[in-house]
Amino acid sequence: MVRLDENEISFPDPEIYDGPDGLMAFGGDVSVERIWFAYQLGIFPWFNPGEEILWWSPDPRFVLFPDELKVSKSMRKILNRNIFTFTENQNFREIIKNCQQTIRKGQNGTWLSDELMESFIKLHEYGLAKSIEVWQNGELVGGFYGLQIGHVFCGESMFSKVSNASKAGFIHFVENHKNDIELIDCQSHTEHLESLGAKMIPKREFLKILHKNNERR
Template identity: 85%
Template sequence: MVRLDKNEIAFPDPEMYDGHEGLIAFGGDLSVERIWFAYQLGIFPWYNPGEEILWWCPDPRFVLFPDELKVSKSMRKVLNRNVFTFSENQNFKEVIKNCQQINRKEQSGTWLSDQLMESFIQLHEYGLAKSIEVWQNEELVGGFYGLQIGNVFCGESMFAKVSNASKAGFIHFVEKYKNDIESIDCQSHTEHLESLGARMIPKQEFLNILHQNNERK
């Protein structure tokens, strides 16, 4: 595992370096420039606040391809009843704040530190990060955020205050952009996203998608 220099924005090549369980580097900082560079390489930060910053590129990678989206009959009924309304980039700060504070099963604390949250807010202000908001009776009840890198969307985190809110928001997003987004990076496995069609693919396949995407920019 490589220690990063705070004064140099550089990472090990994830194609050539395969650390333990996908952990390829530690240290560095959470500057906007470093985070943006990392995601273009298929690398993301994931660590406990107050501890060393850890950088990952797992193999296999959990990805959803829009044409493989699964929508259950019960979720289609929810969407058809217009239980929720949706918006984009209308309340990024509240979305990321809720993602930080929401209680999750079998997880104590949060991986989303205040410093990392501030960096993503800056990325949003630069037009590089986006949020999807889910509303019910004019109240923010769900949503998610991530980075848009060409036609690859790197999903970061989601939250729901009422049943089906985050699922509805995700389905709305995928169906709206199915012709514009080639893949959605979900990073690591969750049953929630697997039920929507996400699946594991080899790391190299995901990196090839990123390389092709970067070449088209």
Template identity: 60%
Template sequence: MIRLSPDEISFPDPRAYNPDEGIIALGGDLSTERVLFAYECGLFPWYNPTEEILWWCPDPRCVLFPQDLKISKSMRKVFRDGVFTFTENQCFYEVMENCQKIKRKDEDGTWISSDFLKTYHDLHLMGIAKSVEVWQNGALVGGFYGLIINKIFCGESMFAHVSNASKAGFIYFVEKYKDVFSLIDCQVKTNHLVSLGATEISKIEYLDNLDRK
């Protein structure tokens, strides 16, 4: 992997650099300028807060093409019954905090540090980062956030405090913006995402999609 210079905002070309683990570079900082440029290059930060920042461009890449969204019969009933209501960008920081604190299977701790929170909140204030909130009986029970880069929504993290909350929020979002975004970047494959229609594509195919304006 390449060590980044602290004096300039640059990344190695992920098309030309293909490490087995998908880690393209390390170091640098979490300035809004560097993080935004990373996403524009097809990279994202993911690391243990006690260690140096790692910048990833996995191959393959997990994505969802909006037209491939799968909605199960049980989830259709959830929507018919009005189990949840949805908002956007109403409490971005609170969504990130919930993503930070939620316990995840097979994961110890979180990569969402206080610096991470500040940077992405600043990107939200710039109109680049977006949140979706899922409500039930007036309580925030689920949600997710991500960045808008060209015609791609780069999903970062989601949380749910009740069954189906994050899944419902995701379906709501994809259905609403299916004609806006060419794909949803899910980064890393999970069974949860596959059940919603996510698939894996090559790094090159992802970067080709990212380059389309």
């Protein structure tokens, strides 16, 4: 595993270097510049606040191809009832704040530090990160955020205050961006996203798609 220099923004090549369980490097910082550079290489930060910064590029990679989205009959009925409304990039700060504060099964605290959160907010201000908001009766009840790299959307985190809110938002996003998003990077496996059609692919296949999008942005 490689230790990063805080004064130099660089990473080991994920096509060549395979760390344990996808752990590529540690250290460095979570500046806007380093995060943006990392994601273009297929690397993302994941660590507990107050501990060493860890950088990952797992193999295989958990992704969703928009054309392979699965929507159950029960979920389609919920969407057809129009109990939710959806917006994009209308309240990024609240979305990421809720993602930070959401209590998740099997986790003590949050992986999203204040410093990392502020960097993503700046990336949003630069037009590089986006949020999807889910509303019910005028109240924000769910959503998610991520980085857009060409035609690849790198999903980061989601939250839901009422049943099916985040799932409805994800389905709405995928169905409305089939023409401009080739791949959604889900990073690590969850049963929630697997039920929607996400699957594992080799890291090399993921990086090939990502690099192709970097070249044509």
